[in-house]
Amino acid sequence: MNTSVNWVVRLIVAVAVTMTWRSAAIAETGVEIGVIKNVKGTVTISRDSESISVVTGLSLLENDIITTGGKSSVGVIFKDNSVLSLGPKSRIEMKDFVFEPAEKKLSFVAEVVRGTMTYLSGIITRLNPDAVEFRTPSATIGIRGTHIAIQVQ
Amino acid sequence: MKNRETMWPGWTQAALMAILVVGFLGGCCSKTMVVLLPESDGSVGKAMVKSKQSSATLTLANESARVGAPGQFVENTGVLDVDQVQKIFSEALEAQPVPPRVFLLYFKSGGTGLTEESLSLMPDILESIRQRQSTDISVVGHTDSVGSSRINRQLSIKRARVVVDVLGASGVDVSLVETSSHGENNPVVPTADNVAEPKNRRVEVVVR
Numbered sequence: 001m002n003t004s005v006n007w008v009v010r011l012i013v014a015v016a017v018t019m020t021w022r023s024a025a026i027a028e029t030g031v032e033i034g035v036i037k038n039v040k041g042t043v044t045i046s047r048d049s050e051s052i053s054v055v056t057g058l059s060l061l062e063n064d065i066i067t068t069g070g071k072s073s074v075g076v077i078f079k080d081n082s083v084l085s086l087g088p089k090s091r092i093e094m095k096d097f098v099f100e101p102a103e104k105k106l107s108f109v110a111e112v113v114r115g116t117m118t119y120l121s122g123i124i125t126r127l128n129p130d131a132v133e134f135r136t137p138s139a140t141i142g143i144r145g146t147h148i149a150i151q152v153q
Numbered sequence: 154m155k156n157r158e159t160m161w162p163g164w165t166q167a168a169l170m171a172i173l174v175v176g177f178l179g180g181c182c183s184k185t186m187v188v189l190l191p192e193s194d195g196s197v198g199k200a201m202v203k204s205k206q207s208s209a210t211l212t213l214a215n216e217s218a219r220v221g222a223p224g225q226f227v228e229n230t231g232v233l234d235v236d237q238v239q240k241i242f243s244e245a246l247e248a249q250p251v252p253p254r255v256f257l258l259y260f261k262s263g264g265t266g267l268t269e270e271s272l273s274l275m276p277d278i279l280e281s282i283r284q285r286q287s288t289d290i291s292v293v294g295h296t297d298s299v300g301s302s303r304i305n306r307q308l309s310i311k312r313a314r315v316v317v318d319v320l321g322a323s324g325v326d327v328s329l330v331e332t333s334s335h336g337e338n339n340p341v342v343p344t345a346d347n348v349a350e351p352k353n354r355r356v357e358v359v360v361r
Contacts, residue, residue, distance in 0.1 A: 037250035073248035087245035146198025147190040
């Protein structure tokens with residue numbers, strides 16, 4: 001009797017541990033595309049239906065939407081060594097980011113919805129300049145190895 | 154009469170709402186301005202700005218273009234002075250992280266001994282980690298194609314570890330360092346198999 005109870009308890013614990021481990025694994029499945037390098041004021045990331053308060057060192061994932069509040073700003077370093085920053089009251093949506101030079105798969109597409117943004121290009125631009133595109137409600141911007149600033153108002 | 158009195162405020166409200174909606178759509182978030190900035194070494198690249206109607210190519214430092222609303226022409230608005238750029242973009246520019254720096258460290262053939270020249274780069278690496286207050290450092294080991302790919306895989310891991318050890322001994326927090334190794338499969342200089350190529354015997358250190 002005692003041993004069978006013991007086994008049931010063990011089984012329950014094992015299942016619980018597996019489920020916790022699985023949900024943790026699911027939460028981490030997104031591919032990291034960059035890292036938040038600095039934050040000032042209020043900055044949030046919308047990921048799926050979640051809203052995450054941004055801190056330095058946080059991973060940026062595919063399809064993340066970054067929003068800054070008044071008097072706020074944020075800086076990001078991407079996996080291809082390009083850097084991006086947002087000024088106050090800004091919003092950018094990461095539409096597509098692929099950095100797999102060995103398979104020649106490269107893409108950087110972002111939509112600047114409002115506010116101010118700067119971008120300094122990295123390896124993706126160097127290997128395939130056409131792979132980088134910024135979109136705004138009224139324009140699309142392509143670059144050749146460079147540093148740009150965009151404002152949408 | 155009574156009827157008219159209640160009707161007029163209704164119309165006024167509708168008109169006001171219409172003005173607000175049009176004002177909002179027309180005023181918010183449809184005007185785009187693009188400025189081509191010089192890079193830190195003073196060099197200037199190129200930016201192409203396109204709308205549904207036309208396009209413009211920017212090639213000069215601080216040259217700018219605007220699109221007033223979706224469907225309008227791209228207007229080249231010329232070179233802005235630095236103060237104008239600062240006025241609009243100062244907060245974003247201040248938040249721009251220092252770009253990562255990549256160091257290439259080379260090894261003597263077949264082993265894990267760093268060349269003298271590469272050892273002398275260590276102070277620069279430490280300085281750039283300090284400057285960036287880096288919490289994200291990658292160390293990636295590579296070999297040339299001399300020997301079997303299995304042995305080269307192991308050698309590139311050993312080389313990466315040697316570099317991590319040197320960084321650790323110099324006071325770098327090695328928990329911030331991500332180590333990986335590509336063996337002989339990611340050469341700087343592509344070669345046939347079994348070719349000694351000093352430029353491929355390397356460890357890349359990326360400080361972010």
